Amino acid sequence: MSSPAHSSSAWPNLGDAPRAGSEVRLSVEQVSYAYSANPTQAPLFTLEANSFQARPGEIVAILGPNASGKSTLLKIIAGALEPLSGRVLLDGFVTHTLAPRARAQRIAMVQQESPLLFPSRAWEFVLQGRHPYGRSLRFESENDVIIARNALAQVGADHLSDRWMSEISGGEKQRVILARALSQQPLLLLLDEPTLHLDIGAQVDLLATLHRLAAENRYTVVVVTHELNLAAEYADQVVLLQKGKSLRVGSPASVYQRDLLEQVFHTPLTVEQGPNGRPRVNLLPSS
């Protein structure tokens, strides 16, 4: 497997080179993007060149205030947006040039779900993850059912299988959505604010599940989140964005600097080291 990233010097803060021995799976190379209302006007928003790499089993957290470009960066990684410059390589493939089906076999995306128009059971929902593997008129095989069942079991949601999606709690729903992503058998698992609207217990639960799955299934996980402490606890790498600029990429310990976080999030805070060596952020209520 070639990884052109190694020969480049564009990665100032690759961090502590976690989990040695495995090859780079995801390589985000100098991707940039610009939104504009129409082509003749100056862009309303720009994402400046961003780069980082991740290995199988690694969790990368993308952090930053609102409108810092987190979701845009995630969409570019997913191949849903074509970057203005640069490229995203997943095991050597450029993600935005993959056909939809081929892409869905490699990349699964968990995002804030759209409301369902018609009632659907959890198992139907999870089986949808097998869609990229079937031809248009194919009926699900035994194998698909086994994979979907395993996916539900892996997120601890087997008991939800026959429930209606409209009748389960937010945390349970998020597990079922995660199970659908797992049944795609992806190499890369992307999550856009998966902990939004979840209570603290469900948030910790979800991140712990992700951490376990990344290790067990060797997924590369990229998660966009506002939860600084959860990211510090579970991420191997953190990408800190501000106004489309990537300020720092590295281990939580190297990115979580008091001055830096205060400047990015515009709020007084302190950073201390937790018992497991990971940083912990405390907000200081301003007087």
Next chain:
Amino acid sequence: MRPLTLQRLFLQCSLLAVVLFVVVVIALKLGAVPVSLYGLGRDLISVLLHQTKALTSDYGMIVIEIRLPRILLAIVVGASLSVAGTSYQALLRNPLADPYVLGVSMGAALGAILALIAEPHLALPVWLATLFTPLGAFLGAAATVAAVYFLGRREGQIDSGTLLLAGIISSSFLSAIIMFLLTTLTGHDFRGMVFWLMGDLSTSLQSSLRWVLGVGFLVATGAIYTTASDLNLLLAGEKEAMHLGVDVRRVRLVVYIAASILTGLAVSVSGAIGYVGLLVPHVMRLLFGSDHRILLPTAAFGGAIAVVIADTLARTVVAPSELPVGAMTALVGAPLFIYLLRRRIA
């Protein structure tokens, strides 16, 4: 987990085929002229054996040459409208969408009328002359869906309330234009046209048009069916569908064109029959679930059954006079639409 199997699909479609058959037999029997089941069976068999001369009763002619073609037309029109409605509901992510509510039927009607007006002035080859009205209806339908789709968007997202409003407004605007054309044009059968606009299956078709209708229905429905499992995901949201490997643009284009063909064909031969495309898919969803691999074929059968029943009622309740079938479907459909709307709000 009980994923859909080919066996289950086949079983449920066979069941509906039996229901359709029974409804057709009853429809053949009912009418201003009474026919016995025995005579009916004998006549049908002689037609199947191409022994039309052997028709025993005087009434055989009525049944075979008037009622049967009309019922077959009702089957194709009903199935077309129902499949089109199912498709629009998925395409626009709106459970209240259907060709009539969205104004697409009126667009198709206007297209058909414009084609009728233009046709005598153009020296068209015979094959194109046959196709001309359905083609006009198709273009009218396609243009209306596109217009309603863009009018129904707010901040780049389809908004279901805005979409329905756009449909209702388009519908009344288009029918105003139609009324203007019908009253200013002389030499056309005004009353016949108004009857047709309300939905009317009594016109007998040229045999070439029958072929266009039959083949068009099969091709368009087949095309939509190839996207059945994509539509399931599309209903869950365009972004989700894309990340699950659906080529959203291709599916949208196929369904948009095919559903417009179905609406155009149905309207050009039978006018604007309302509510079939709205009502039938909902009933089928309640009975068979919302998986489009089973919903599309069952909706086709259901639409056929519904329109055959409606048309039979339309030509029998006030016999020897007749109601337009569209009036019949609206009598049942409008209250159901209101019920669905209210349940959705609650």
